[in-house]
Amino acid sequence: MPAKKEYLSTKGQRALKITAGIIGGYFLSVAFHMMLGVLLPDRTAVILTGAFSVFILWVGFMILAFFARNGWKIWGIYFFSTAFCGLFVYFIK
Helix, strand or coil, X not given: CCCCHHHCCCHHHXXXXXXXXXXXXXXXXXXXXXXXXXXXXXXXXXXXXXXHHHHHHHHHHHHHHHHCCCHHHHHHHXXXXXXXXXXHHHHHC
């Protein structure tokens, strides 16, 4: 039995969610680790553990992108969160 049409997303929304998960999720996870590097006193520990934890966080952001109903909203959330982390690093450092 096929799924109901109301639960399926359009091709444009699917593309937005995929790109938000891959590109936006990666940028957000790297920006978050940059912010951690500024906040924590031991930067080398953040760099060493960040090599692995960035990818774990990235997968989490990929999954989170598909829970959103609207691809534009998740792009906006990822963009403004990345901008917040980046501006935090810029002004604190």
